[in-house]
Amino acid sequence: MKPLVIKLGGAVLNNSLALDNLFAALQQVEQPIVLVHGGGVVVEDVLAKTGFVSEKLDGLRITPKEQIPYVVGALAGTSNKLLLAQALKAGLSAVGLCLSDAGSCKVSQMDARLGHVGEASLGNPALLNSLIELGHVPVMSSIGIGEDGELYNVNADQAALAVCKLLQGQLVLLSDVAGVLDQDKQLVAELNSALADKLIADGVITDGMTVKVKAALEAAEFLQTPVSLASWKDPAKLASLLAGQTYKGESVGTQVTV
Ligand SMILES: Nc1ncnc2c1ncn2[C@@H]1O[C@H](COP(=O)(O)OP(=O)(O)O)[C@@H](O)[C@H]1O
Numbered sequence: 001m002k003p004l005v006i007k008l009g010g011a012v013l014n015n016s017l018a019l020d021n022l023f024a025a026l027q028q029v030e031q032p033i034v035l036v037h038g039g040g041v042v043v044e045d046v047l048a049k050t051g052f053v054s055e056k057l058d059g060l061r062i063t064p065k066e067q068i069p070y071v072v073g074a075l076a077g078t079s080n081k082l083l084l085a086q087a088l089k090a091g092l093s094a095v096g097l098c099l100s101d102a103g104s105c106k107v108s109q110m111d112a113r114l115g116h117v118g119e120a121s122l123g124n125p126a127l128l129n130s131l132i133e134l135g136h137v138p139v140m141s142s143i144g145i146g147e148d149g150e151l152y153n154v155n156a157d158q159a160a161l162a163v164c165k166l167l168q169g170q171l172v173l174l175s176d177v178a179g180v181l182d183q184d185k186q187l188v189a190e191l192n193s194a195l196a197d198k199l200i201a202d203g204v205i206t207d208g209m210t211v212k213v214k215a216a217l218e219a220a221e222f223l224q225t226p227v228s229l230a231s232w233k234d235p236a237k238l239a240s241l242l243a244g245q246t247y248k249g250e251s252v253g254t255q256v257t258v
């Protein structure tokens with residue numbers, strides 16, 4: 001059975017009720033599950049409290065080397081262990097990892113202008129497959145380690161794309177928003193690359209959503225299966241989505257196809 005790779009992002013990490021609902025829904029999923037998470041809100045908080053000013057370029061956080069200890073602490077530490085705690089509490093046999101454990105993903109510097117931002121590519125799926133086989137649920141932060149031995153901050157949507165390709169899985173990207181919204185703030189039920197290009201060119205899709213949509217399009221093309229972009233906020237819709245069902249006759253979130 002194809003693993004279901006679920007990417008969790010946005011303020012969900014600060015919302016224990018939403019996490020309770022999410023893990024209750026996950027208990028009903030019959031496929032093996034791999035969680036890949038962000039924690040941008042936790043990073044923002046830590047950097048602000050430490051007195052750093054943090055900026056993004058095209059939706060990616062510029063990560064100077066001196067900020068890496070705080071970013072790693074926020075993502076591979078606090079966010080990862082917070083999710084692990086919720087998963088264990090819900091009865092899942094969860095295992096906390098980063099992208100680089102046992103060489104699962106390869107990570108290298110993306111662009112010198114972004115500092116320690118990494119690009120993830122496919123590595124060795126053996127550890128993840130073994131964990132899945134044994135009934136464990138890998139919970140992976142988007143921190144990676146390069147061949148140079150340096151720590152890198154990978155955008156979590158791009159991290160989930162790499163993990164999903166590695167496992168030939170199915171991808172669901174969960175965020176604060178219901179999906180991709182059009183110029184009238186209405187949900188776009190189906191998004192293909194032509195419509196995505198138009199909405200990006202028109203400035204309707206911006207910032208982190210541009211990164212998310214591009215990751216979803218690449219996954220849909222590679223895996224030859226639609227990718228869902230949806231919210232973690234509505235428990236009933238989330239349960240339907242994760243069960244592969246419609247909600248009141250309508251698909252949940254945005255379905256991204258090639
Ligand atoms: N067309 C759009 N539809 C929905 N959200 C959009 C759109 N364009 C920009 N956004 C912004 O993108 C955000 C989601 O991206 P991001 O913050 O990176 O999510 P996450 O942290 O869950 O990965 C939304 O909260 C919204 O502010």
Ligand SMILES: CC(=O)N[C@@H](CCC(=O)OP(=O)(O)O)C(=O)O
Nearest residue numbers: 009010038039040060061155156
């Ligand atoms: C390079 C880059 O942008 N890294 C992201 C990683 C976390 C993330 O993607 O978190 P969300 O999914 O919650 O937004 C960051 O530092 O915010």
